[in-house]
Amino acid sequence: SSVSITRNKDDQTKANLSFNTSYYGNIGHVKVEDKTGRVYLDTVLKDEAMTSFLFSGLQLDDVKDFVVKFKKYDGTVITKDIHFINSLYYGRIYDLRFSDQGERNYSIIFREELDGNVLDKYEIYFDDACQAEYPVGTRRINITSVPADVREIILKLKAADGTILDEYYFDVALPVALSVGDESYDVNVGKTIEIEVSQVPNHGHELIVKSESDNYSYEIVGNVLKITGINVATENVTIGLVDNDAEVTFALYILDATPGELLDFEVVRNNQNIEVSFTEDINPELVKEYKVYFNDALKTTLQKGANSYSFKETKAGTVKVEIIDKDNNVVKSYTSQVGKFTELSLAPATKDIYKGDEIEVVITSHTDNLSVEGLSGLQISAITNKKFTVKGLAYGNYEVKVKNLDTNETATLTLKVKPKTxxxxxxxxxxxxxxxxxxxxxxxxxxxxxxxxxxxxxxxxxxxxxxxxxxxxxxxxxxxxxxxxxxxxxxxxxxxxxxxxxxxxxxxxxxxxxxxxxxxxxxxxxxxxxxxxxxxx
CATH class of the missing domain: 2.60.40.1080 (Immunoglobulin-like)
Incomplete structure (x- = not known):
């Protein structure tokens, strides 16, 4: 416990490793490495008194992540990660203990052995955010109600000018729970499904698939797992995290290939034309073509990749699109109703208003050669940009007629002017x-x-x-x-x-x-x- 690395006072190219131990006798050896694998110290521990060692190799501006390994007499290895940032000699803090008080409450206890007035204060950080500061002489820091999304508590030792003299990191990240929504998923051969993987709390860990199989392939995009079926099979898929031991497993049923389906199927009237569109979600090995019908009469045959078709038709009716497989069988069909073509229409077509009120009427037409007329009792404006207004002047039921002067087609607004009381x-x-x-x-x-x-x-x-x-x-x-x-x-x-x-x-x-x-x-x-x-x- 209380493992620390501090710069040597007399020779600042050297550092002191100190720690507390409760083991007796020949307990093995201690080794200090950095993240590159360079070894700074590797020595045998002979008795309990040997709890402080001097090693060299430090430069004044070093910032190093050390790994301190203790090997016990029974072969067990205890590993401690030390983030060393000591750029000035300030002395040391020792007997450092970090304890979990429960309910996301923690305490830090330590002793000071300071040299001069280099150390000015202590600061507590939640991840990258400073939460509080404490003066020199502090022996105990109580930290309460740490938010669930905080992963590390950091104790920073600072000089008066803000220079960081030392840092101590304490892992308080809550265990991550992974979930994928359902216990099992189906995917057809040649098809791809997307499964969203949630992490609670979400610390942004990278996902990894821990199970491998020749029966499916996969791709991970952020928190989404994309799985494509290759062979008919039943598999258990396990998803985990790169730097965490959390994982979740679900059953994957890979089914026979199907022709697929058409998505976003839509039929709309555009003047005298009927427009059909859709998105293909098919197995191209099984689908041959599409057939388009209007009122059961074949209009055209579309090849794969052609996902839209337009044809001229003014009558109302039913549009049907069929998926045809390689054996010329209809495997799926889609239908939609479409209304008849109307050259002229009004919105609204019927309306109740109070006396004195005014409404705007919008004309749908393919010509500007229009006229409007109505009975007395209404005030009707001229048509401007295919719009006009009607104001009720007298109580009663009225009809306002708009006429296409090119074709003599008319559209009628039925209007009732009524009293408020x-x-x-x-x-x-x-x-x-x-x-x-x-x-x-x-x-x-x-x-x-x-x-x-x-x-x-x-x-x-x-x-x-x-x-x-x-x-x-x-x-x-x-x-x-x-x-x-x-x-x-x-x-x-x-x-x-x-x-x-x-x-x-x-x-x-x-x-x-x-x-x-x-x-x-x-x-x-x-x-x-x-x-x-x-x-x-």
Missing amino acids: INVVIGGLEGKETITINEKVNLVVEVYLDGELATLKPGDVVFSSNNQSVATISNTGVIEALQAGDVKISVQYGDITKTYNLEVLKKKGCNSQAIALVALLPFAFLGFRRREDYFEE
């Missing part, structure tokens, strides 16, 4: 709860559209009675009580209906009957105050 006021029974037989009551109906009294035409308001043997109501709103009983009287304007339950009563002392009016919920009419008694649409 509709208020219906009914009067005629103020203060009356009964009427005598043969007595008549005239209902007066007023309709307010957007707050203005509307002029009603015959038939705009519909009156009805569900029991005409008790009471009738005329198409002008006249109620006549005929005999005792119950009856419902309804008054309807457009989508608005008011319904009343009426009870016709017989008057005492005379051969007459009376009628009482009770309004159904949600409308209560206990007399009428003209404009105060109304509701809105």
Whole structure:
């Protein structure tokens, strides 16, 4: 433990290796190498007291990654990686211990043996990001809540001018878990599938396939494994990481070759032409050609590699494309419906708007020689760049016609101009709860559209009675009580209906009957105050 390499104070071309050991007796030997394999120290350890060695070969500006190997008496080798960056002699820190406190919390404990005032401070880094600094004299550094994506904690020793005197690296990377989504995958001979490999946490390790087989080939692009089937077989494929021991295995079923399929199959109308396009995903050894039909009539035969076709046809119908194999069999077919060719169209073709509102209408046409006309009640602009506007000036149902002056073809916009609010006021029974037989009551109906009294035409308001043997109501709103009983009287304007339950009563002392009016919920009419008694649409 506490392995360190520090520059020698008296001869700075030399370094001191120091460490702590709990082994006794002849425990083997210690060796110091750099990453190139150059050996700086290789000596036998004879007893516990020999825990510090001097070796040479350092230059003042050296930055070296050393590998220190301890070989125990039983042949076991303990390896320590030391990143040596000491460019100035500052003394040393020793008895360095890094401990895991759990829950991503860590502590660093060490002792100082400093020379002069060269060392100014300690800094803690998470990978490349500095997190905190501590003064000389610090003996313990507690590091808490280290993020899961941090791979290394680095203790840097710095001089006052920022020069790095020494660095100590501590590996805190979480174990990487690999996954490929499914436990098994199918691939046909001659086909390639792509499998995304996820690493959690993702430290950017390079992927490697640890299993090899003559039955498939593969390519790795980033985190995607591309596998191509070669021979029919069942294989277990293992994926791992170049510098990590994480791995995952899945079953790969390599199946017989298939002719394949057409992707992105699309049929669109372009004026009088119908255009067919697709993307080939086929086995060229098995596919011979493609056949294109319209309404079951053969239009053409396409060779492999020809993935589009256009033909003139104005009728609506069904386009079908068939994949033909080497034996002239249909192995797959694709169909799509296409509408008839229309020279002229409007968008929108139907629309409801409020009075005073304006809409824009877009014309689809292959000529600019167009005209537009509509009934009074609408304000219609001139056509500009195959567009015009329509504004509703009066309530009602309208048609706006656009005409191709070259062919006389027309397209129609169906437009309804409606009010934002509709208020219906009914009067005629103020203060009356009964009427005598043969007595008549005239209902007066007023309709307010957007707050203005509307002029009603015959038939705009519909009156009805569900029991005409008790009471009738005329198409002008006249109620006549005929005999005792119950009856419902309804008054309807457009989508608005008011319904009343009426009870016709017989008057005492005379051969007459009376009628009482009770309004159904949600409308209560206990007399009428003209404009105060109304509701809105």
